[in-house]
Amino acid sequence: MGFKVIKENIMKTNDDIASGIRKTMEDNGVLMINIISSPGAGKTSFLEKAGPMLRKEGVSFEIITGDCFTSRDAERMDAAGLPVTQINTGNSCHIDAQLVKKAVQEIRMDGLDLVIVENVGNLVCPAEFDIGEDHKISFHSTAEGHDKPLKYPLLVKESDYVIINKTDLIEHTDFDVSFFENSIKKINPRVDILRISCKTGEGIEGFLSWIKERIKEKKENGA
Amino acid sequence: MHELAIARSMVSLLDKEVSCPEVGRVRNIYLEVGILRYIVPEILETCFKNIPKNEKLNGARIVIETVPVRIICSECGFETEVTANEFICGRCSGREVEMRSGKEFNIRGIEW
Numbered sequence: 296m297g298f299k300v301i302k303e304n305i306m307k308t309n310d311d312i313a314s315g316i317r318k319t320m321e322d323n324g325v326l327m328i329n330i331i332s333s334p335g336a337g338k339t340s341f342l343e344k345a346g347p348m349l350r351k352e353g354v355s356f357e358i359i360t361g362d363c364f365t366s367r368d369a370e371r372m373d374a375a376g377l378p379v380t381q382i383n384t385g386n387s388c389h390i391d392a393q394l395v396k397k398a399v400q401e402i403r404m405d406g407l408d409l410v411i412v413e414n415v416g417n418l419v420c421p422a423e424f425d426i427g428e429d430h431k432i433s434f435h436s437t438a439e440g441h442d443k444p445l446k447y448p449l450l451v452k453e454s455d456y457v458i459i460n461k462t463d464l465i466e467h468t469d470f471d472v473s474f475f476e477n478s479i480k481k482i483n484p485r486v487d488i489l490r491i492s493c494k495t496g497e498g499i500e501g502f503l504s505w506i507k508e509r510i511k512e513k514k515e516n517g518a
Numbered sequence: 519m520h521e522l523a524i525a526r527s528m529v530s531l532l533d534k535e536v537s538c539p540e541v542g543r544v545r546n547i548y549l550e551v552g553i554l555r556y557i558v559p560e561i562l563e564t565c566f567k568n569i570p571k572n573e574k575l576n577g578a579r580i581v582i583e584t585v586p587v588r589i590i591c592s593e594c595g596f597e598t599e600v601t602a603n604e605f606i607c608g609r610c611s612g613r614e615v616e617m618r619s620g621k622e623f624n625i626r627g628i629e630w
């Protein structure tokens with residue numbers, strides 16, 4: 296009979312690798328964001344729209360995209376001329392720090408402003424795993440229903456920005472915008488919420504202003 | 519199914535802890551898990567059972583202590599236990615709060 300006190304964080308291995316990635320990004324003055332959503336919310340469509348706009352604004356970026364089995368998202372972004380690295384997660388439902396570390400090693404940091412990670416579509420697991428990002432973005436769509444923030448509070452709590460896509464579909468659904476936004480504010484009162492439609496392009500410029508501000512902050516803090 | 523990745527992390531930590539000779543065959547593994555972590559104990563048990571590990575860990579039971587979400591109000595200083603999706607002060611209804619617990623994910627210890 297015996298007892299050994301351990302008191303060790305189970306996520307330690309992942310978190311240590313994530314700290315290493317964060318340090319690499321800091322040393323290079325590169326901002327990193329982690330976009331998390333349900334499957335089909337429109338992350339790839341969003342990047343197809345926002346990517347060329349970012350480029351036009353002179354932002355130098357790389358996209359890391361995660362998918363369980365296919366390279367469909369990477370192919371779509373490659374066709375749009377966007378710089379993309381694919382991670383296949385196999386049977387894992389999230390991207391962890393080890394996978395991101397490998398992808399980051401492939402990226403040239405010289406002159407880079409931003410790394411965008413498009414996580415695997417899932418509102419639970421990706422919120423658990425620190426990948427060294429500066430900001431998590433909680434990405435939703437009106438077709439999913441307005442109760443998702445209440446059902447997945449950890450993601451909302453951990454996020455610094457919330458995007459709600461497919462606003463063009465609101466009139467065809469029972470989506471209640473104020474219920475959705477109030478639920479978010481109960482969990483994370485300070486978070487900014489952006490309404491967009493990837494179909495019409497409406498609202499996407501709001502993301503550009505937000506991200507440019509974050510890039511500026513990162514460069515200033517790193518200097 | 520983050521339980522599989524989590525069970526793997528547990529095994530890699532525990533393999534080291536049980537390697538010293540004074541630790542016998544482990545009966546119980548005590549975890550402390552915040553309610554925001556969405557762990558399904560039964561799935562975690564199954565994943566843990568099926569991962570190759572030090573034989574001292576075979577057959578060990580996972581005992582989970584669930585930690586509630588507690589917040590401290592930045593305005594009035596009151597501490598409240600809240601549900602996972604309403605971070606609102608129980609005294610003044612303030613929303614500027616600091617989370618004190620609810621995100622834990624620790625191995626507290628092992629018993630043999």
